[in-house]
Amino acid sequence: MMLRFLVPVFAFLLMAEPALAQVGADLNISPKRVVFGPGERSATVYIFNQGDQPATYTVELVDRVMLPDGQIVAVADHPEARIESAQDLVQYTPRRITLQPRESQAIRVRARPGEGGEHRSHLTVTALPPESTGFTVDQAAGAGENEVSLQVVALFSVSIPVIVRDGAADARAAIDRLSVSKVEDQTLVSLDLVRQGANSVYGDVEIYTEDRAGRQLLTAVRGVAVYPEVERRTVIAPLPSPITPGQTLTVIYRNDDDADSGAVLATATLIAP
Incomplete structure (x- = not known):
């Protein structure tokens, strides 16, 4: 019996696994953060495909929390964390983008006022694997009987903070x-x-x-x-x-x-x- 698996793995900026196939490492995004101050309601974020192949990306808002050592991790992985989320305050379009090599796309981001204070979420762009990702005929034929083969594909993501402030910044x-x-x-x-x-x-x-x-x-x-x-x-x-x-x-x-x-x-x- 031969079993073969294709396992997606999310990689934020770096994947330390020499045997895996990495998808979307040529993804770039600008600017590196978006801040909506009082009266500011719209912004534009640009995604760049700097690679030599077409690429498809998903765009979503994810709540992330900072740890004392500076790491930024998903709130879902730290359910005890408490942040003031901006997900209900921010809208963006499009949510799925296909770019040709060296092509860019604008993401329109809009925000409405909150109920005071500072709210934050992270705009996360993830490269999806192409339809051709998987095992070739030669690779499939190369496995012996009763062998289990594993191919790991790293899905490259970039996140930037989106911050909504309802008053003058108290930054000290x-x-x-x-x-x-x-x-x-x-x-x-x-x-x-x-x-x-x-x-x-x-x-x-x-x-x-x-x-x-x-x-x-x-x-x-x-x-x-x-x-x-x-x-x-x-x-x-x-x-x-x-x-x-x-x-x-x-x-x-x-x-x-x-x-x-x-x-x-x-x-x-x-x-x-």
């Missing part, structure tokens, strides 16, 4: 537990971003060194959010080169939200041990 933050460590030959800067306002914060973590020559940017971690369901999240940034004892490090968390973009949300200084 602080930096806590700033430290420097060394793991083998790599110097690491670790810190906690602490959300202090009622809304989520989103921005860039910039790490500078200061000496007699002035302030110089060492590295930056772009697009770091802290959502309302967590009070803080840890950020670890590798430095491109070692630092010397006594050297001054300054960390700036700079707002990259649509409201008040570029403003400094938090800053901290450390003398390297």
Whole structure:
């Protein structure tokens, strides 16, 4: 008896399985987030097929929750999590798209006001396997009797947050537990971003060194959010080169939200041990 299975597996940005077939890895989406402030009711999201083959995608809203380590996971996998969902406030079209190679498609997103506060869901675009995905005649004939063969197909997905705010953003933050460590030959800067306002914060973590020559940017971690369901999240940034004892490090968390973009949300200084 020979059994053969085709098993779909969802992969968000990365699938660490060398034997599987990955579908939709050439999917790209822009912008990386959508924020509806007071009076803002429409936005456009663009999907790009950067591959060499036609591809079909589904579009859906999924509630996702942030964990303290910064991971974004489906609420369905963490039923104890509580978020203010935007699913009842957001409409979008189309919900299924087929794109030719190098083709793009606009998704129209609309939002209505909520009942105060901040609501969030994630617009999730998933590449579907083509109809030809499966076993070829040669593959089917190659299995021996009484063998079970398994083919895993990774369905590549990209999610972006869709946020609806009913008032002015209360985005405040602080930096806590700033430290420097060394793991083998790599110097690491670790810190906690602490959300202090009622809304989520989103921005860039910039790490500078200061000496007699002035302030110089060492590295930056772009697009770091802290959502309302967590009070803080840890950020670890590798430095491109070692630092010397006594050297001054300054960390700036700079707002990259649509409201008040570029403003400094938090800053901290450390003398390297």
